[in-house]
Amino acid sequence: MVDRGANIDIVFRNGLKDYEVLPPADAWDKIRPAVRKNQKPVIVLRVAAMIAVVFSLSFLAYKWSTNLSDRLGSFSFAVNPESENQSVAVPQRNMYRQAAIPVIAKQEQQEPVSDVVTDIPIPVANDNQVSPVLNNIEAENGPTFKGTLKSKNNIIPLEKSYTGQLNPNLYSPAFVSDIPEKPEDKKWTIAALVSPTYYSGFNSDHNALTSMLVSKEQAVISYSGGVAFAYKINKRFSVQSGLYYSSLGNELSGISSYSGFYNYDRTKNDHNFEVLTTNGTVYTSTSDVFLIDKISTIRISTNYTSDMFDPTKANLKYLDNSLTQNFSYLELPLFVKYKLVDKTLGINVIGGLSSNFLVNNTVYSSLNGGKYQVGKTEGVNPIAFSSSLGMGMEYNFSRNISLNFEPTFRYYINPFTGADGMRIHPYSFGIFSGLSYKF
Amino acid sequence: MPEIKNIIKGCLLGNRRDQELLYRRYAAKLYAVCLQYSGNDEEARDILQEGFIKIFENLVHYKYEGSFDGWVRRIVVNTALEKYRSKHNLYRVDDIDQIPEQNAEPDNEDYAGLGARDLMEIIRELPPRYRIVFNLFAIEGYSHKEISDMMSISEGTSKSNLSRARVILQRRVGSYTGLKKNLING
Numbered sequence: 001m002v003d004r005g006a007n008i009d010i011v012f013r014n015g016l017k018d019y020e021v022l023p024p025a026d027a028w029d030k031i032r033p034a035v036r037k038n039q040k041p042v043i044v045l046r047v048a049a050m051i052a053v054v055f056s057l058s059f060l061a062y063k064w065s066t067n068l069s070d071r072l073g074s075f076s077f078a079v080n081p082e083s084e085n086q087s088v089a090v091p092q093r094n095m096y097r098q099a100a101i102p103v104i105a106k107q108e109q110q111e112p113v114s115d116v117v118t119d120i121p122i123p124v125a126n127d128n129q130v131s132p133v134l135n136n137i138e139a140e141n142g143p144t145f146k147g148t149l150k151s152k153n154n155i156i157p158l159e160k161s162y163t164g165q166l167n168p169n170l171y172s173p174a175f176v177s178d179i180p181e182k183p184e185d186k187k188w189t190i191a192a193l194v195s196p197t198y199y200s201g202f203n204s205d206h207n208a209l210t211s212m213l214v215s216k217e218q219a220v221i222s223y224s225g226g227v228a229f230a231y232k233i234n235k236r237f238s239v240q241s242g243l244y245y246s247s248l249g250n251e252l253s254g255i256s257s258y259s260g261f262y263n264y265d266r267t268k269n270d271h272n273f274e275v276l277t278t279n280g281t282v283y284t285s286t287s288d289v290f291l292i293d294k295i296s297t298i299r300i301s302t303n304y305t306s307d308m309f310d311p312t313k314a315n316l317k318y319l320d321n322s323l324t325q326n327f328s329y330l331e332l333p334l335f336v337k338y339k340l341v342d343k344t345l346g347i348n349v350i351g352g353l354s355s356n357f358l359v360n361n362t363v364y365s366s367l368n369g370g371k372y373q374v375g376k377t378e379g380v381n382p383i384a385f386s387s388s389l390g391m392g393m394e395y396n397f398s399r400n401i402s403l404n405f406e407p408t409f410r411y412y413i414n415p416f417t418g419a420d421g422m423r424i425h426p427y428s429f430g431i432f433s434g435l436s437y438k439f
Numbered sequence: 440m441p442e443i444k445n446i447i448k449g450c451l452l453g454n455r456r457d458q459e460l461l462y463r464r465y466a467a468k469l470y471a472v473c474l475q476y477s478g479n480d481e482e483a484r485d486i487l488q489e490g491f492i493k494i495f496e497n498l499v500h501y502k503y504e505g506s507f508d509g510w511v512r513r514i515v516v517n518t519a520l521e522k523y524r525s526k527h528n529l530y531r532v533d534d535i536d537q538i539p540e541q542n543a544e545p546d547n548e549d550y551a552g553l554g555a556r557d558l559m560e561i562i563r564e565l566p567p568r569y570r571i572v573f574n575l576f577a578i579e580g581y582s583h584k585e586i587s588d589m590m591s592i593s594e595g596t597s598k599s600n601l602s603r604a605r606v607i608l609q610r611r612v613g614s615y616t617g618l619k620k621n622l623i624n625g
Contacts, residue, residue, distance in 0.1 A: 011553070012558055012562060015553065015555050015558040016555055016578065019471045019555035021467060021559075022469050022470070022479075023466050023467065024484055028462055031488050031492055208453075208495075208496070208499035209499060211499075214453075247545075297504075298448070
């Protein structure tokens with residue numbers, strides 16, 4: 001008996017099996033923007049956040065530095081301890097704040113004594129307390145002071161006080177004999193710096209594959225170091241260059257590697273395995289290695305699929321469950337340094353651009369603490385350009401030698417790889433430290 | 440012609456050219472599926488567009504196990520089901536439950552004259568739930584248990600819907616073949 005119901009099923013199944021109908025011509029136009037919409041421009045926000053962090057750290061360092069410098073190195077007059085009530089001459093006019101200008105230089109700018117109102121007593125006040133006399137003067141004669149007069153234990157730091165036009169008696173040999181001569185200006189600095197570096201990348205593409213690859217890659221702790229030269233253009237600005245070596249890399253998790261595949265390799269390919277990564281495609285360079293991806297089917301391309309070759313049944317030696325991708329660069333920087341604080345503990349802002357030349361590119365798996373080279377990453381740009389922004393702290397041990405400490409954020413302008421759709425912009429944060437010598 | 444694996448990889452990278460290549464390669468085949476599951480062209484077009492967006496979004500989960508054709512087809516069928524579920528309360532199938540079964544089955548040889556276009560036209564004339572159940576059972580190969588889960592109906596309802604769908608189709612096929620014979624014979 002014929003199953004007529006099933007019969008009509010077959011008629012429709014076979015009849016419609018290969019049926020095709022062209023969709024309306026504009027159907028694709030609505031799909032196109034919908035697929036693009038999940039790409040979010042978060043990169044700008046992340047860069048801004050990172051710069052904000054650098055500036056916040058810098059500001060804290062600056063505040064700490066200025067406090068420390070006040071205690072360590074303020075150049076000051078010693079007032080005779082016997083004359084607690086000794087008055088200091090304060091001019092009524094031509095008075096202005098002159099912070100950080102050495103007294104020696106002021107001597108040459110003195111005006112005639114007759115123009116200066118002298119002998120107005122200024123009682124020694126507590127820190128951050130303005131003399132009431134000064135307030136009276138201001139009330140009677142208009143604005144004369146725009147700051148506070150500081151005193152601590154009868155020592156008035158000139159850099160914080162209102163020197164302006166001082167009583168010439170103050171420049172008597174008794175006062176100025178301890179003033180050091182202006183040191184010879186040293187134009188050049190050479191420094192040796194080294195830093196551990198945290199390295200990661202901004203994913204500016206947000207496509208499904210890149211996001212998946214990013215989630216399977218972890219940055220390994222990297223390092224950077226080298227020699228820097230700086231030339232002082234003026235009191236504030238210097239230009240800095242040098243030569244740095246930096247090493248950075250990724251751990252590709254979930255990819256197990258085995259050695260001993262040479263005995264089973266029956267192909268004549270240049271490489272048996274390709275591994276897709278955010279920095280390019282890894283090509284195995286030896287036929288002795290076998291790779292298998294435990295967590296994704298997309299990353300590895302090979303002819304030796306699991307239905308063709310089962311590594312568990314072969315006599316292979318297990319190496320590791322991840323690969324490490326390593327890149328080394330020689331960096332030629334061109335930085336501008338601006339000196340914010342020029343004291344015993346100095347503060348600089350450093351920024352500029354660098355050219356990074358790829359000098360080493362390896363992929364390896366770890367074996368008993370050693371490295372088993374698997375291959376190299378193809379498609380990596382031989383030159384990467386990076387921008388840097390940092391805050392340098394400089395503690396001067398002597399006139400020539402300083403200890404440097406530079407938290408630095410570095411952003412790579414071009415991605416490491418030019419592969420389509422893999423726009424990962426690496427960035428790094430490191431704290432460079434080392435010694436510098438001025439000459 | 441580029442290998443489908445390379446196209447998929449390009450799509451995963453967000454490459455517009457590869458996305459369009461994938462669309463061009465499967466659009467006609469999948470649009471036919473959309474027509475098969477929908478009552479009108481506008482709905483079919485919506486299913487196609489939503490289906491392709493889901494395909495691109497879910498490509499990263501494709502494991503290269505089984506055929507890619509089958510995978511994209513399943514996504515489009517599921518999209519059609521979602522579309523149906525979103526508006527199923529707009530349709531009533533009870534109205535056509537009284538269709539007589541007698542003399543509905545044409546002879547086997549009568550099927551031979553029907554082209555895919557005729558079959559498509561016939562299947563799209565089914566009431567929505569009958570059409571969905573028939574497609575899922577007869578074309579996609581799902582069991583009544585699976586269909587009942589997918590459509591939130593009982594297995595009995597699924598069987599009943601299938602049976603009634605077959606009756607309607609047999610009758611329509613008979614009408615088509617009769618009409619065609621008359622046209623040919625003058």
